Amino acid sequence: MRNDTPIPHGTANGYKHYKCRCDECKAAMSEYGRKFTKKVPDKPIPHGTVNGYANYKCRCKDCTAAQSERSRQKYTPRPRREPNPIQHGTANAYSTHKCRCRDCTSASTAYFKARRKVDPNDHKRRQKYREANRERMAEYSRQRAKDPNAQELRRDAQQRRRARKRGAFVEDVPRSEIFKRDNWHCQIPGCLYPGIPVKLVAKRTDPLYANVDHIIPLSKGGRHERSNLATAHFRCNCVKNARIGGIA
Numbered sequence: 001m002r003n004d005t006p007i008p009h010g011t012a013n014g015y016k017h018y019k020c021r022c023d024e025c026k027a028a029m030s031e032y033g034r035k036f037t038k039k040v041p042d043k044p045i046p047h048g049t050v051n052g053y054a055n056y057k058c059r060c061k062d063c064t065a066a067q068s069e070r071s072r073q074k075y076t077p078r079p080r081r082e083p084n085p086i087q088h089g090t091a092n093a094y095s096t097h098k099c100r101c102r103d104c105t106s107a108s109t110a111y112f113k114a115r116r117k118v119d120p121n122d123h124k125r126r127q128k129y130r131e132a133n134r135e136r137m138a139e140y141s142r143q144r145a146k147d148p149n150a151q152e153l154r155r156d157a158q159q160r161r162r163a164r165k166r167g168a169f170v171e172d173v174p175r176s177e178i179f180k181r182d183n184w185h186c187q188i189p190g191c192l193y194p195g196i197p198v199k200l201v202a203k204r205t206d207p208l209y210a211n212v213d214h215i216i217p218l219s220k221g222g223r224h225e226r227s228n229l230a231t232a233h234f235r236c237n238c239v240k241n242a243r244i245g246g247i248a
Helices: 012-016 023-036 049-054 061-074 091-095 102-115 122-132 134-146 148-165 175-181 234-240
Strands: 210-213 229-233
Touching: 049 061, 049 122, 091 102, 091 210, 122 134, 148 175, 175 229, 210 234, 229 234
Parallel strands: none
Antiparallel strands: 210 229
């Protein structure tokens, strides 16, 4: 719809809305601008407040202290919770707290068995792989049998497992540590080979093969720990058997 309103000369409205550029409208617009663009005097800086620090960029001692106090009140960290005590017999104790007791180990094994998705064709795949790589697996087994480090790890695991079966306390003690401590000499009283050191690299049926003897046997309530372990010849350890003390 056409607007037939006459142009109001001599007003700011005529200059802005009706685009009139006569001298009267220009003068009215200039007066309007001077009236509403007067410079507002600066407000005094409120020292000692957060507003003075944030808005007026005042870095005096009082404003900085006020800002620091506000930050402490607003961003106070939550108190840390005390760690949960070790709950034996759980998978969490096995994985997080590294507890290797019988109960925690059984719980961890049961937990992962429950989570594992059983594939009905899994055994067929394993059997097919074994048949296709029979020579390779046999060669790997022969190399592992000759590796002294692998033999030591197996022997350590066997002794710890034997102690756990009897319900004895088990400490993770490498056999090599016991051998070095005893200077590779048999510590059983009445040794059959006095002065002859034990042999680590030898057949297991060799009389001088290095063994670890329990001073107090596991069958008599002994513990698998450093103070109850001693170096022994294979033959001396067999003759001592489950006696407390030396060879009779």
